[in-house]
Amino acid sequence: MENIQNTTTNIKETTICSLGFQQYLDQIKSFHGSAAPGIIIGGFMVDLAIKHLPKGILFDAISETKSCLPDAIQILTPCTIGNGWLKVLSIGRFAIILYEKTQGEGVRVYLDVDKIEPWSEIKGWFLKLKPKGQQDYKLLIEQIQNAGTSIMSLQKIRIKAHLLEKKQGKRIAICSRCKEAYPLGDGTICLACKGESPYDLYHDIESPAFFQGI
Amino acid sequence: MENIQNTTTNIKETTICSLGFQQYLDQIKSFHGSAAPGIIIGGFMVDLAIKHLPKGILFDAISETKSCLPDAIQILTPCTIGNGWLKVLSIGRFAIILYEKTQGEGVRVYLDVDKIEPWSEIKGWFLKLKPKGQQDYKLLIEQIQNAGTSIMSLQKIRIKAHLLEKKQGKRIAICSRCKEAYPLGDGTICLACKGESPYDLYHDIESPAFFQGI
Numbered sequence: 001m002e003n004i005q006n007t008t009t010n011i012k013e014t015t016i017c018s019l020g021f022q023q024y025l026d027q028i029k030s031f032h033g034s035a036a037p038g039i040i041i042g043g044f045m046v047d048l049a050i051k052h053l054p055k056g057i058l059f060d061a062i063s064e065t066k067s068c069l070p071d072a073i074q075i076l077t078p079c080t081i082g083n084g085w086l087k088v089l090s091i092g093r094f095a096i097i098l099y100e101k102t103q104g105e106g107v108r109v110y111l112d113v114d115k116i117e118p119w120s121e122i123k124g125w126f127l128k129l130k131p132k133g134q135q136d137y138k139l140l141i142e143q144i145q146n147a148g149t150s151i152m153s154l155q156k157i158r159i160k161a162h163l164l165e166k167k168q169g170k171r172i173a174i175c176s177r178c179k180e181a182y183p184l185g186d187g188t189i190c191l192a193c194k195g196e197s198p199y200d201l202y203h204d205i206e207s208p209a210f211f212q213g214i
Numbered sequence: 215m216e217n218i219q220n221t222t223t224n225i226k227e228t229t230i231c232s233l234g235f236q237q238y239l240d241q242i243k244s245f246h247g248s249a250a251p252g253i254i255i256g257g258f259m260v261d262l263a264i265k266h267l268p269k270g271i272l273f274d275a276i277s278e279t280k281s282c283l284p285d286a287i288q289i290l291t292p293c294t295i296g297n298g299w300l301k302v303l304s305i306g307r308f309a310i311i312l313y314e315k316t317q318g319e320g321v322r323v324y325l326d327v328d329k330i331e332p333w334s335e336i337k338g339w340f341l342k343l344k345p346k347g348q349q350d351y352k353l354l355i356e357q358i359q360n361a362g363t364s365i366m367s368l369q370k371i372r373i374k375a376h377l378l379e380k381k382q383g384k385r386i387a388i389c390s391r392c393k394e395a396y397p398l399g400d401g402t403i404c405l406a407c408k409g410e411s412p413y414d415l416y417h418d419i420e421s422p423a424f425f426q427g428i
Contacts, residue, residue: 031288032297039296052419062412071296074245074288081295081302082253082285083246088295088302089412091405092384092397097413108413113388113395127386127395157413170306172341174327181327181341183306191305198276198303199311199322199371205266 012146016043017050017076021145024075032071037125040144041151042072042096045109048149049098050077052107059106061086062097062159069096087163094126097157104159112153119143122151226360230257231264231290235359238289246285251339254358255365256286256310259323262363263312264291266321273320275300276311276373283310301377308340311371318373326367333357336365 014021024043025035032039053059061079063069063086070081070088073096079085085101099106116123121140124130170183175190182190228235238257239249246253267273275293277283277300284295284302287310293299299315313320330337335354338344384397389404396404 032294033292034297036297064406064412066295066298068296071294074294074296078247080246080285080288081280082282082288083248083250084280087412089410091410092400093392093394093404093406095394099413104413106413107419108415110394113393128383132383154419156416156419158416159413160411163412169342169346178307179327180307180309180324186306190307192278192307196303196305197374198278198301198377199313199318199320199373201322202370202372205321205368205370 012148014145014148016047019076027075028071031075032068035141036068037122037140037144038068038094039072040141041094041111042069043076044144044149045069045096045111045152046072046076046098048152048154049096049107049109052154053098053100057100059085059098060101062099062163063088064091064093064095064097064110066090067094069094072096097159099157099159102164104161104164106157106159108155108157109152110155111151115151115153116147119147119151122147226362228359228362230261233257233290241289242285245289246282249355250282251336251354251358252282252308253286254355255308255325255336256283257290258358258363259283259310259325259366260286260290260312262366262368263310263321263323266368267312267314271314273299273312274315276313276377277302278305278307278309278311278324280304281308283308286310311373313371313373316378318375318378320371320373322369322371323366324369325365329365329367330361333361333365336361 016024019027028035028039061073061077063073066088070086073086074080081088093110095108095110097106097108111126116126121136121143125135125140170185172181173184174180175182175193177189177193180190187194230238233241239254242249242253275287275291277287280302284300287300288294295302307324309322309324311320311322325340330340335350335357339349339354384399386395387398388394389396389407391403391407394404401408
């Protein structure tokens with residue numbers, strides 16, 4: 001069995017959320033920029049999760065990592081970071097959760113370390129056992145396609161209540177320091193002016209020409 | 215001038231990052247789900263920022279809010295949350311930053327409260343002066359299209375050094391509690407097992423049929 005799994009001539013016919021494998025790769029390249037192993041595996045994870053949700057429900061999504069998986073979710077489901085239906089956590093596990101929006105019942109899919117054992121390149125990539133330059137990309141993608149959802153495990157879960165709370169329409173204030181609008185609930189000045197700004201300001205740009213000197 | 219701006223019969227011909235206005239709306243609907251005002255304005259913000267970056271540089275992006283703007287960035291630039299070129303902050307200001315990846319020099323575009331004054335519907339929407347049900351959506355979109363980038367201000371900025379640091383390839387460990395892979399740097403067990411898990415586990419799913427009872 002392991003020999004068959006590891007040959008390069010026996011690639012399964014695969015669909016991911018009704019897309020052909022190549023179609024999904026094309027969508028990845030268009031959106032994510034490159035056919036990274038993590039987002040290809042992510043496609044199988046989303047496919048598996050959706051198949052285990054009741055049909056026709058409205059669901060939200062969580063990615064437990066910032067890497068790759070949020071893009072698989074955004075390509076294959078209606079959930080995006082900007083529409084609020086996808087939350088991205090930084091807890092560093094390679095897992096996704098899809099759950100019914102109001103009650104939080106749902107499924108969690110994770111890449112199972114025990115199940116990747118027969119797949120040498122997947123194991124080497126996932127556990128970072130060898131540097132990127134030494135990975136066999138072609139074999140890795142073939143193993144991912146052949147392994148499909150067999151390297152994943154599935155859990156029935158319920159999202160914690162505080163993550164389900166519908167945000168109230170926040171009242172808006174104008175920050176007395178930066179003069180920009182911000183959620184009043186953040187305090188008397190905005191969070192950026194409280195020290196969370198990601199940048200240092202050089203200057204306002206009065207005209208496009210002024211910026212040529214960057 | 216204000217009369218012209220506020221009529222509904224005088225809509226500007228507009229392009230957003232080389233897309234026609236309608237083309238951009240179609241892309242929004244496909245990706246984000248609905249043509250929300252915030253993401254339409256976000257398109258103009260991205261367009262303005264790109265025009266003020268030096269040509270041909272590789273840039274990363276920051277959204278200062280989780281709402282709408284991350285999706286405008288993801289639709290119109292190569293930066294996505296999953297490829298790591300887009301960071302989404304929760305500091306609640308309606309602003310985006312595009313910056314050269316290695317040195318952090320770039321531009322910040324924000325919706326300027328002073329400049330929205332002539333645009334009644336934009337002002338009402340942005341400052342949440344009236345409930346959503348009382349907003350005139352058609353007029354709002356027309357005002358957004360006609361206002362274009364005139365309601366925005368631009369700053370030259372430099373991203374703080376700690377946000378530019380290239381993450382080292384993290385070493386991977388197996389968590390002794392959940393048995394899943396996680397970044398070793400997070401400690402002796404993973405962050406989820408330290409209390410940051412977003413869910414309560416019902417049970418593992420052994421077979422698809424088992425899940426019908428959700």
